[in-house]
Amino acid sequence: xxxxxxxxxxxxxxxxxxxxxxxxxxxxxxxxxxxxxxxxxxxxxxxxxxxxxxxxxxxxxxxxxxxxxxxxxxxxxxxxxxxxxxxxxxxxxxxxxxxxxxxxxxxxxxxxxxxxxxxxxxxxxxxxxxxxxxxxxxxxxxxxxxxxxxxxxxxxxxxxxxxxxxxxxxxxxxxxxxxxxxx
Numbered sequence: 165x166x167x168x169x170x171x172x173x174x175x176x177x178x179x180x181x182x183x184x185x186x187x188x189x190x191x192x193x194x195x196x197x198x199x200x201x202x203x204x205x206x207x208x209x210x211x212x213x214x215x216x217x218x219x220x221x222x223x224x225x226x227x228x229x230x231x232x233x234x235x236x237x238x239x240x241x242x243x244x245x246x247x248x249x250x251x252x253x254x255x256x257x258x259x260x261x262x263x264x265x266x267x268x269x270x271x272x273x274x275x276x277x278x279x280x281x282x283x284x285x286x287x288x289x290x291x292x293x294x295x296x297x298x299x300x301x302x303x304x305x306x307x308x309x310x311x312x313x314x315x316x317x318x319x320x321x322x323x324x325x326x327x328x329x330x331x332x333x334x335x336x337x338x339x340x341x342x343x344x345x346x347x
Contacts (some may be wrong), residue, residue, distance in 0.1 A: 167280070174192075178225070184204040187320075189205055189209040192235070196217070198217070199218060206231075206249070209232075209314070215238075216240075216251075218240040218241070220242040220278070222241045224241060224244060226245070228251075232252045236256045237253055240262055241262070243276050243281065245260075245282070251284050252289075256293055258296045259297040261299045262299055263298070264279070271330065282286045282300070283301050284302045287305050288301050289305075290309065292308075292310045292311035292312070296315065297309070299316070306322050307322070308324045309330065310330075313325060313330040314327075315330040322336035323335045324343065333346055
């Protein structure tokens with residue numbers, strides 16, 4: 165638990181460089197931070213070590229209260245990217261709102277324009293280990309994303325999403341009070 169004390173101290177040192185850094189939140193030793201003036205972190209956000217967070221152009225990242233971000237997570241934004249309150253993001257996850265255009269033949273993809281689509285993770289979502297949340301994804305409230313899933317598109321509240329490409333396999337049924345298979 166002593167390491168969390170060091171993480172809280174690190175958060176105090178880094179806080180002035182963020183657009184907002186709510187307390188009590190903590191920050192494990194980051195791997196790479198860029199454009200964090202446009203990163204807004206609410207209260208009780210726990211960020212574990214080796215976070216890579218990048219904001220490009222006029223993008224922003226909003227992490228709402230009570231979010232947990234595990235180790236080795238990469239978040240990149242050139243538009244609007246929101247992580248809803250009380251969400252849990254496990255290790256090795258990638259979240260973005262940027263795609264690289266590839267239309268120009270003979271031109272390196274890195275030198276082509278960004279294709280930017282807002283990405284929103286709803287409140288109380290659970291993002292499984294190794295998942296990739298791609299540009300334009302909108303997850304409803306309390307969505308569960310399976311490990312190693314590649315997610316793109318819009319998904320309603322209370323659903324379980326798995327696969328590459330990800331698809332809905334279960335939804336919560338309020339009448340039965342159970343997660344039911346979805347076909």
